[in-house]
Amino acid sequence: MRSLAMASVAVLVGCGQQMMTVDAGPPELLCDPAVTTPVTLSATVQAQIFDKQCKSCHNAFDASNGDYSDAARTAAAVAKSSKVAPGLKVVEANSLSRSVLWLKLNARKGPAGESLGGVMPPGGALPADQQKLVKDWICTGAQ
Numbered sequence: 001m002r003s004l005a006m007a008s009v010a011v012l013v014g015c016g017q018q019m020m021t022v023d024a025g026p027p028e029l030l031c032d033p034a035v036t037t038p039v040t041l042s043a044t045v046q047a048q049i050f051d052k053q054c055k056s057c058h059n060a061f062d063a064s065n066g067d068y069s070d071a072a073r074t075a076a077a078v079a080k081s082s083k084v085a086p087g088l089k090v091v092e093a094n095s096l097s098r099s100v101l102w103l104k105l106n107a108r109k110g111p112a113g114e115s116l117g118g119v120m121p122p123g124g125a126l127p128a129d130q131q132k133l134v135k136d137w138i139c140t141g142a143q
């Protein structure tokens with residue numbers, strides 16, 4: 001009986017470790033599981049991030065790097081293949097490590113070590129609360 005109890009404990013501990021291994025990775029590439037209500041482009045992210053931090057450069061005058069001047073154009077632009085890493089999309093819903101936009105905000109390379117050009121915005125990384133908004137948008141389906 002006692003050894004059976006010990007065996008159950010070992011199994012439980014084993015499961016816990018396995019879950020930690022699956023979730024392991026740098027914190028900036030992990031979604032926050034506590035955020036389940038979708039953060040959307042039209043309600044939040046366009047006005048708070050793209051309008052303020054990005055569309056001075058990302059607009060119709062030079063749309064080749066993505067036109068982020070309103071929610072409809074941003075949605076279309078982020079669904080495309082990335083110019084700097086054509087094997088990846090600009091935003092891959094629910095995947096921080098495969099979203100070039102997120103990787104550039106964090107000055108990271110692509111999943112296969114691809115160089116992704118400069119950090120965005122070029123003047124320096126977004127403050128943490130703004131980064132979190134972009135993260136929660138991508139992690140809740142990028143709608």
Ligand code: HEC
Pocket residue numbers: 049050053054055056057058064065066081082083084085090100101104116117118119120121122123126
């Ligand atoms: C001062 C001008 C400027 C601002 C502001 C700016 N960008 Fe950029 N962005 C560029 C330029 C130039 C490129 C092309 C060179 C490169 O990729 O580094 C680019 C490229 C990108 C790309 C790559 C697109 C692709 O198809 O691969 C993404 C994604 C991006 N920017 C996101 C953003 C986001 C998000 C913001 C706001 C938080 C932002 N940028 C703000 C100038 C800017």
